[in-house]
Amino acid sequence: MIDYFVKFWQGLFTILIGMKVTFRHLFVPAVTIQYPSVKPQLPERERNRLYVNMDDCIGCDQCARACPVNCIEIETVKSLPDEDLGKTSNGKKKALWVTKFNIDFAKCCYCQLCVFPCPTECIYMTDVYEFSEFRRENLLYDFVTLLPEERAQKKENYEELQVKKEAEKLAAAKKAAEEKAAAQKEKLETKPIDPSSENKEEKK
Amino acid sequence: MMYDWLYNLTGSSILAMFIVSLLPLFVFILPFALLAVLAERKVSAHMQDRLGPMRVGYHGILQTIADILKLLQKEDLVATATDKTLFNFAPLLVFIGSYAAFAVIPFSGFFIGSDINLGIIFIVGITGLVVAGILMAGWASNNKYSLLGAMRSAAQIISYEIPTLLIILTVIMLTGTLSLYDLSEMQTAYFWNWLILGGPAVGIEKILLIPLMIMGCLIIYTSTLAEVNRTPFDIPEAESELVSGYHTEYSGMKFAMFFLAEYANMFAVSAIVAVIFFGGYQSPFGYLGNTLGLPWLIPIEQFFWFTSKGLFFVFVQMWLRWTLPRFRVDQLMAFCWKYLIPISFVILLLVGLITLI
Numbered sequence: 001m002i003d004y005f006v007k008f009w010q011g012l013f014t015i016l017i018g019m020k021v022t023f024r025h026l027f028v029p030a031v032t033i034q035y036p037s038v039k040p041q042l043p044e045r046e047r048n049r050l051y052v053n054m055d056d057c058i059g060c061d062q063c064a065r066a067c068p069v070n071c072i073e074i075e076t077v078k079s080l081p082d083e084d085l086g087k088t089s090n091g092k093k094k095a096l097w098v099t100k101f102n103i104d105f106a107k108c109c110y111c112q113l114c115v116f117p118c119p120t121e122c123i124y125m126t127d128v129y130e131f132s133e134f135r136r137e138n139l140l141y142d143f144v145t146l147l148p149e150e151r152a153q154k155k156e157n158y159e160e161l162q163v164k165k166e167a168e169k170l171a172a173a174k175k176a177a178e179e180k181a182a183a184q185k186e187k188l189e190t191k192p193i194d195p196s197s198e199n200k201e202e203k204k
Numbered sequence: 205m206m207y208d209w210l211y212n213l214t215g216s217s218i219l220a221m222f223i224v225s226l227l228p229l230f231v232f233i234l235p236f237a238l239l240a241v242l243a244e245r246k247v248s249a250h251m252q253d254r255l256g257p258m259r260v261g262y263h264g265i266l267q268t269i270a271d272i273l274k275l276l277q278k279e280d281l282v283a284t285a286t287d288k289t290l291f292n293f294a295p296l297l298v299f300i301g302s303y304a305a306f307a308v309i310p311f312s313g314f315f316i317g318s319d320i321n322l323g324i325i326f327i328v329g330i331t332g333l334v335v336a337g338i339l340m341a342g343w344a345s346n347n348k349y350s351l352l353g354a355m356r357s358a359a360q361i362i363s364y365e366i367p368t369l370l371i372i373l374t375v376i377m378l379t380g381t382l383s384l385y386d387l388s389e390m391q392t393a394y395f396w397n398w399l400i401l402g403g404p405a406v407g408i409e410k411i412l413l414i415p416l417m418i419m420g421c422l423i424i425y426t427s428t429l430a431e432v433n434r435t436p437f438d439i440p441e442a443e444s445e446l447v448s449g450y451h452t453e454y455s456g457m458k459f460a461m462f463f464l465a466e467y468a469n470m471f472a473v474s475a476i477v478a479v480i481f482f483g484g485y486q487s488p489f490g491y492l493g494n495t496l497g498l499p500w501l502i503p504i505e506q507f508f509w510f511t512s513k514g515l516f517f518v519f520v521q522m523w524l525r526w527t528l529p530r531f532r533v534d535q536l537m538a539f540c541w542k543y544l545i546p547i548s549f550v551i552l553l554l555v556g557l558i559t560l561i
Contacts, residue, residue, distance in 0.1 A: 008543060012422075015528065018527040019523060022251045022526055023523065026251055030249070032255040
């Protein structure tokens with residue numbers, strides 16, 4: 001009989017304790033973060049979308065080689081000897097035009113391995129994580145700052161230079177061969193002393 | 205009274221009756237259901253340290269309206285194996301049962317739908333329609349879960365009606381009236397005249413009555429909570445066991461009817477507790493209208509007090525819902541038959557003895 005009343009009282013009392021707890025929580029500030037309007041504080045070294053600062057990129061291709069999923073594609077073109085590409089922020093001389101620097105974020109695994117080998121620290125992780133797209137193609141990011149015409153032009157310039165160099169080389173080779181031939185001729189002709197050779201020397 | 209006033213205003217008894225009967229629905233139940241659904245979600249969220257709906261309107265106040273619009277647009281699905289007539293009629297019956305109870309609830313001294321002298325018994329009787337509706341819904345759905353939910357609901361409501369009725373009987377014995385209007389009028393003036401504090405009795409009788417009345421109040425609150433199928437007594441719609449109980453198969457506006465009926469019922473039982481034990485529409489400490497000499501202010505004040513009492517008990521229902529886990533079926537029955545009914549019998553007996561003194 002006593003047990004019956006004890007049970008009854010305990011039931012009532014424990015309900016009141018429970019109600020006290022829930023009532024207190026009514027005034028505890030919510031832990032909800034209203035996501036799109038309020039953003040959570042991310043850790044300092046979070047890894048999200050990569051960014052490439054093309055002003056500093058020397059086109060060394062080390063990031064592309066470090067990438068475990070091959071999501072970075074780089075193409076470079078040598079600059080003309082008379083072009084000055086400037087220096088990177090840590091004093092390295094730039095010698096290459098980067099005509100292609102594509103990162104496919106659909107492939108990227110955000111491992112940050114490309115960041116460490118970079119000699120100029122131009123590729124790094126940003127805090128941008130909202131870049132979802134409806135089409136996978138839109139995740140292919142092109143970081144090159146040159147216009148498409150400019151890229152074509154750089155390539156053309158280089159090819160022209162190559163052609164020119166080749167021509168010069170050819171010309172130089174020809175000249176060298178001619179000179180060689182001439183020298184040999186001269187050698188042959190030196191035995192009988194010729195006044196014409198003196199004339200040649202005067203012309204020079 | 206509202207009816208007489210409207211009769212004088214319109215000159216037509218039919219029109220006046222029509223307005224009086226529709227008034228609780230449009231002025232009270234619908235806005236209350238809209239607010240209560242939102243309040244339920246907000247209260248539950250804040251009790252769990254969340255925020256709840258925040259997007260639609262300021263702090264999500266228009267969320268229920270958006271939900272209602274969504275429900276209105278939904279397809280009215282009726283499975284082929286259902287008993288169509290009963291299936292379509294059940295939500296209506298449940299709603300009628302809970303809405304009819306509002307006919308005798310005194311919102312203020314000025315507005316009672318119908319001041320019949322069988323008030324409380326009418327409420328208890330008419331809410332029996334809800335059981336029928338729920339059983340119909342469960343049977344007509346032709347679904348195991350629905351039927352199980354409906355059976356549990358019927359068993360639960362019938363069991364818990366006994367302690368409710370015993371406490372009501374106690375109060376009837378004490379006050380000698382069944383009319384909710386007379387009950388409210390009896391507890392007038394100050395809060396120590398409320399029945400929870402012994403009513404208008406004086407001296408030793410009042411002191412003896414206070415603990416019994418507090419116990420009675422707790423019992424009637426618990427058993428009416430069980431009658432409206434709310435947590436911790438929500439085994440008829442226990443979503444972790446029975447999907448959604450008797451309204452599993454319902455969609456769109458029919459589902460909304462069940463929902464509306466549940467919230468209307470919540471207020472109805474809160475109102476019963478408020479009327480019986482907490483003075484109904486009476487203010488706890490006199491009226492401002494009396495002090496200022498503005499008689500037209502009194503009904504408005506009474507309406508204010510009644511709704512605040514009702515809403516407070518609705519809040520306690522929500523509070524309990526987010527505090528207590530669900531009962532098991534055997535626990536539910538044991539709680540009713542082993543604890544509530546014997547104790548209410550003892551209260552009935554003791555109050556009977558006290559009235560003899």
